[in-house]
Amino acid sequence: MLLDMPGQAPSHCGDCQIRHRAVCAKCDTDELQRLEEIKYYRSFEAGQTVIWSGDHMGFVGSIVTGIATLTQTMEDGRTQMVGLLLPSDFVGRPGREIAPYDVVATSDIVMCCFRRKPFEEMMESTPHIAQRLLQMTLDELDAAREWMLVLGRKKARERIASLLAIIARRDATLKLASLQGKIEFDLPLTREAMADYLGLTLETVSRQISALKKDGVISVEGNRHVTVHDMDTLLQEAGDDTDGGILS
Amino acid sequence: MLLDMPGQAPSHCGDCQIRHRAVCAKCDTDELQRLEEIKYYRSFEAGQTVIWSGDHMGFVGSIVTGIATLTQTMEDGRTQMVGLLLPSDFVGRPGREIAPYDVVATSDIVMCCFRRKPFEEMMESTPHIAQRLLQMTLDELDAAREWMLVLGRKKARERIASLLAIIARRDATLKLASLQGKIEFDLPLTREAMADYLGLTLETVSRQISALKKDGVISVEGNRHVTVHDMDTLLQEAGDDTDGGILS
DNA sequence: CGGTGTTTTGATGCTCGTCAAGTTCGGTGG
DNA sequence: CCACCGAACTTGACGAGCATCAAAACACCG
Numbered sequence: 354m355l356l357d358m359p360g361q362a363p364s365h366c367g368d369c370q371i372r373h374r375a376v377c378a379k380c381d382t383d384e385l386q387r388l389e390e391i392k393y394y395r396s397f398e399a400g401q402t403v404i405w406s407g408d409h410m411g412f413v414g415s416i417v418t419g420i421a422t423l424t425q426t427m428e429d430g431r432t433q434m435v436g437l438l439l440p441s442d443f444v445g446r447p448g449r450e451i452a453p454y455d456v457v458a459t460s461d462i463v464m465c466c467f468r469r470k471p472f473e474e475m476m477e478s479t480p481h482i483a484q485r486l487l488q489m490t491l492d493e494l495d496a497a498r499e500w501m502l503v504l505g506r507k508k509a510r511e512r513i514a515s516l517l518a519i520i521a522r523r524d525a526t527l528k529l530a531s532l533q534g535k536i537e538f539d540l541p542l543t544r545e546a547m548a549d550y551l552g553l554t555l556e557t558v559s560r561q562i563s564a565l566k567k568d569g570v571i572s573v574e575g576n577r578h579v580t581v582h583d584m585d586t587l588l589q590e591a592g593d594d595t596d597g598g599i600l601s
Numbered sequence: 602m603l604l605d606m607p608g609q610a611p612s613h614c615g616d617c618q619i620r621h622r623a624v625c626a627k628c629d630t631d632e633l634q635r636l637e638e639i640k641y642y643r644s645f646e647a648g649q650t651v652i653w654s655g656d657h658m659g660f661v662g663s664i665v666t667g668i669a670t671l672t673q674t675m676e677d678g679r680t681q682m683v684g685l686l687l688p689s690d691f692v693g694r695p696g697r698e699i700a701p702y703d704v705v706a707t708s709d710i711v712m713c714c715f716r717r718k719p720f721e722e723m724m725e726s727t728p729h730i731a732q733r734l735l736q737m738t739l740d741e742l743d744a745a746r747e748w749m750l751v752l753g754r755k756k757a758r759e760r761i762a763s764l765l766a767i768i769a770r771r772d773a774t775l776k777l778a779s780l781q782g783k784i785e786f787d788l789p790l791t792r793e794a795m796a797d798y799l800g801l802t803l804e805t806v807s808r809q810i811s812a813l814k815k816d817g818v819i820s821v822e823g824n825r826h827v828t829v830h831d832m833d834t835l836l837q838e839a840g841d842d843t844d845g846g847i848l849s
Numbered sequence: 850c851g852g853t854g855t856t857t858t859g860a861t862g863c864t865c866g867t868c869a870a871g872t873t874c875g876g877t878g879g
Numbered sequence: 880c881c882a883c884c885g886a887a888c889t890t891g892a893c894g895a896g897c898a899t900c901a902a903a904a905c906a907c908c909g
Contacts, residue, residue, distance in 0.1 A: 502673045803856080
């Protein structure tokens with residue numbers, strides 16, 4: 354089911370790849386050491402459910418590697434993704450017993466976990482953690498609100514373009530590449546997962562990707578590898594201000 | 602344009618009606634006094650824009666009385682409401698220079714404001730403020746994510762029922778009334794504002810309200826006064842679990 | 850009691866969902 | 880290395896649901 358102490362985990366927090374972006378980002382060496390004492394790693398395979406909606410939440414933690422999704426499901430099966438969890442993103446909420454959403458591993462993932470109670474206690478005594486968590490939560494709130502515009506007002510084609518723009522931007526940041534000229538990346542999501550994120554059906558997602566391909570906005574190799582020919586064109590298709598409305 | 606020191610403002614924080622729910626909720630008497638020294642009140646009339654998207658944000662603050670909305674607008678005029686601000690809700694973000702959304706007063710409102718810089722400094726030295734703001738932000742994030750399900754997956758009729766349920770629940774909490782039997786309240790929003798919140802047109806909102814009326818789920822007197830005959834029926838129309846999925 | 854802004858109702862068309870085949874991709878075993 | 884298999888994806892036909900445009904009815908205010 355789940356493997357503890359996977360190979361990819363860093364031996365010390367100081368060496369950790371998400372050290373300067375995760376909830377521990379503001380901690381000094383001393384605080385980091387105390388966190389190190391209560392942390393533990395867990396791995397999940399692609400497709401595994403990390404947390405079930407309604408379950409008791411025994412732990413919180415950060416994504417170290419891989420991608421997970423946050424989804425809500427209605428009784429009749431309609432599903433909406435409400436968050437995409439990338440390395441350094443935080444899972445769980447201090448002070449919350451019951452998980453409100455499903456957390457599902459989209460790829461193999463490694464998480465850096467803390468039992469909830471000790472973490473909550475440490476948050477009380479370590480303002481740096483609460484401060485960083487507040488920053489991260491405010492960023493997530495902005496992302497959620499931006500997505501509300503996508504879900505409430507954008508057409509299918511604009512929604513696809515919006516998603517591609519977000520992934521392209523994130524990927525460029527990660528690879529320290531520029532957003533000028535061609536941008537290539539692999540989609541981390543299936544068409545169905547994209548549909549769940551975009552509030553569409555997978556057929557509509559497929560059709561609109563084909564349309565963007567036909568109109569020369571993107572090229573696609575295989576099912577997952579996408580080339581964006583020009584970022585400004587893509588942003589126009591997304592209905593966004595060309596000069597990039599996102600400021601986080 | 603805007604009136605300082607309005608009549609409705611409490612003279613002392615201790616007497617304030619949002620004392621135990623706002624960002625100052627966790628503060629002790631001492632901390633409250635320091636806040637009192639830097640706070641000031643501002644009033645806005647119904648329809649006034651409190652903050653323009655893109656503007657420099659000189660202050661943050663709490664809604665004391667009245668209702669405001671948080672909206673995003675695309676270049677072609679499509680608008681999406683991304684938040685409904687009620688008494689005790691916080692406006693603005695520490696560390697953020699530029700406002701990402703329009704804040705518009707829906708009714709006459711009174712705000713308790715702090716200049717941003719002094720507030721940020723105080724946040725550093727007063728963990729109680731940061732802790733409370735974190736709680737409030739996490740709650741808002743949950744609300745935003747719940748709304749993503751509404752915008753992404755629910756049909757027009759379900760969206761209307763969802764909105765009515767939220768307003769009914771809030772109103773009952775405010776009046777300390779129960780959610781059994783009939784529930785009456787005034788809509789704080791025009792049909793157009795409801796449409797902006799729900800990702801619909803005002804015509805569709807009107808049609809679906811008429812349909813809920815015809816089917817005996819609600820009655821409407823005048824344009825604004827609504828009676829919900831049975832909360833469980835309304836929740837079923839909203840597509841929610843009858844046993845109330847919200848746990849905040 | 851008239852005027853203005855809000856809401857309702859109607860007619861029509863577009864977008865996207867649904868159902869149903871096909872096709873391609875990517876991995877597995879012969 | 881190639882054939883095969885299942886999963887993922889594409890494409891097509893059709894209909895439901897909602898937007899759009901237009902006009903009438905209603906509420907609210909002096």
